[in-house]
Amino acid sequence: MGLVTPHFIDERLNSFLSEQNAGESDRIMAVVSSFLPDAQCQSNWFVLTKERLLIVAEMNGKYEILFSYILKDLKEVRSQALKGGGVIIVESNDVKQEVFRYPNSQGALFGSICDCIKGFLNNGQALTFEDTLKVVMKEELNKFCSKCHRPKLSDIKACPFCIDRKKVVFRILSYAKPFSGQLIIVVVLLAFSTLLQLLPAIITGKIVDKVLAQGQVDLLVPLLLALGGSMIIRTALGIVHARISVDIGANVTNVVRKETFDHLQKLGLNFFDKQNTGSLMSRVSHDSQSLQGFLSEGIQYTVHNFFLIFFIGITLIYLNPVLGCLILLPTPFVVLISKLSWRKLFSDFRQYSDSASNLTAFLSDSLNGIREVKTSGQEVRMQKRFAFWSDESRDKIVKAEKTLQSLIPLLNLIIQSSLIFVWYFGSKDVLFAQQNNPSDFSIGDLVAMIGLMGILFGPLQLLTRLNDWMTRAITAADRIFEILDVEPDVKNQEDAQNTKRLVGKVVFDNVVFGYEKHKPVIKTLSLDVKPGEMIGLVGKSGVGKSTIMKLLMRLYEVNDGSITIDGRNIKEYSIETLRENISVVMQDSFLFNRSIADNISFGHPEATRKEIILASIQANAHEFIMKSSHGYDTMVGERGLRMSGGERQRIAIARALLGDPRILILDEATSAVDTETEQKIQNALQHLIKGRTTFAIAHRLSTLRNADRLFVIEDGVVVESGSHDELVKKEDGIYKKLVTIQTDWAKKVFIGGD
């Protein structure tokens, strides 16, 4: 069976391929791209059979084979990223050809396909070839909605066109289930209060008829009492159901919000790599807010207005069937106009909120980067840019509001126009009834009808907006559910081992890892570290030193190979065990917006003040902390800005030391401190390192002087290993070269060479 991209192969192409012996049974895969080899936009097929590679395009209404190769004659097949897309290069008989072009979105897909073909050419195993491809193709398919085949908005889930609205509404309501008693009370109260809302109009009619027309003065006080009573009761009911609704809305939102945050904490780093933090933040705070609006106000208004229209409709038709219908005459017009204009309005308002977001984004950017702005003297340019976004935001809101403000009076006019008809036909009816049968239709009835009309048109306008209201709430809910539906990839195995104290023997066995699977950063890397050893990792910027450490902490899952601690795969330990036994000072340590003490004890909230102070002394941080305005209680400013780079690092070191870890990771932990301070920290670390497995990463090689062994990393593998003394003896060694460069440079700077 052949694998095919979402764009399915039609009969005509299929039969063409069959003629070429590339029919469904022979085919391994067929993928379509939107570029011809000369980069013109047109469908172009990449077809693989067990023996051949075909590139097929449609030329002048006929399928044509542009290139055809026997797979085993090929020397190499590889993909190369270009701008906005990429190209597949095929090499055979010493001729290189660019045979196929694909758009940006298919980069990962064709990268993997080429890897598979490479594997096939090297060891000729057709089976793995297909299995890997299936995974890749599944990933490709995942980008599209399985129902409508449209590309999806995010790589998580949910196609806005295929959201099953009912399902989402039920899911929202399922969160309201614990409050179902309260919900029923709200609905019942709403029904009563809606009925009471009709009373004033009806009573006014009675006052006109009985008191004013027929002179029954003794009825005036009871009628007015009833009027006042109904208003008081209705107000009371209104207060009660509004309060209950607020309760339900806030509680449900709270549950959803907490659940979302809890879930986010469980998700692996690779989820966050792909997501924009701002968008996640808005999902937790803003979307759950929209949900609350819908649950507490939306449901209330909706139910209320349905009752209102229903009850008023009945009353009107009961009072005077013909006139009742007349009143409802403008309804379709109101609905139609609102519907038509709402589309535009909605888009206008969305543009406004987009421009407002742009403004906020620019604001936060320029304030976060205020140091850069000031040091490069760009204040005036920033002012101009801000003015641009600010003006744009003004223009958008003016446009949206002007439309809205013209629309409302227009709708009112249409609604009020029916008043003229009602007065006209109503007055005639009243006069006619007075001459024939006064009980048919009295002046009071007419007054009551006109009163009811006033109430009716409010909800009519609202109803037209209901759809959008629902849409917004449903989309908000769906965005939240999207997060809830992501399975955490790094999680405890069922029989995860809780080990209080590890010994610290670390082995990497042929580890392969890439942040994106098709671009491995670590390629078959092997390390063997004895307990208590101090290891230095050396290598150029970007070779993956930090990545290796992240894998050891199991922040990411390896793609292939294994990492063991004390002879057991790290997957078999509980994540808690790993966190307790491994401490890390990260290259870009983050300080939370809390006190210094809280930051140091972040991983160990139970630590005593004494322990915190001792750790800080060892990290050479005590002195400057004591100098800070409130000592250990000094609040770290937003983004840790009020600390110098070196100060931040030392706090992070103290944080790492506090836990008495078995394995210590120092990733450029002292890169930002002066040599003298580093010396002090190193000395402090010396006795801490004793008995602990330590990994140290540093570009300043003098930092690694004390390491028992050094591993030099290049292109994803260990290329050299040994002690400092061994490595500097190696002729042509990479490490030796690095050391020479650094000492030469130091000589130049400090001794003042040429």
Next chain:
Amino acid sequence: MEEGFVETINDTVVFLDPKRVSFEFNEKLFLVKMTYENESYDGISALPAFPLSSRSEFVHIYKGADSTKLKECVGLIEDINELNEGSFDALSKSIQMSCMMPTITKINLIYDEYYNFHWTVETDRGNLEFSIGTPRRYVFRVSNGALLIKDLKDDYYYIPDPTKLDANSRKQLLPIL
């Protein structure tokens, strides 16, 4: 100090003399051939340093499409407009093959549906349809007024100067900008 700096640039990157270099396009094999004095390279690839804001300037010529490593770079053409006509066309073709985002020349319709905008456009490479989400996150303004558009699938499209589009195209763009 200054001089040494320039020297190193010249050591690693050669500026090619537009008068002495020529390019040819092989339509069968989709290959571009470069000839410089007596040397010739088959299947070069050309990458401008500013693929969005200025495609015709600082075009790097690589020996093949295999890599963008500096040592594979044959040289650099400061402005391709200084080439003779045939070479200009061939090199433009090569640039088009390595900067694959289609340039939108005309917008027939942008239709808005549930936070999504569906575009029907004409480009320098043929007619296309694609969809984007909220413009704020899918349409980017490049420095000199150009627009870079990323669609829902992560493919890129490009409008060099929106003000130069025809009236209907500009009207269609209104809700986006």
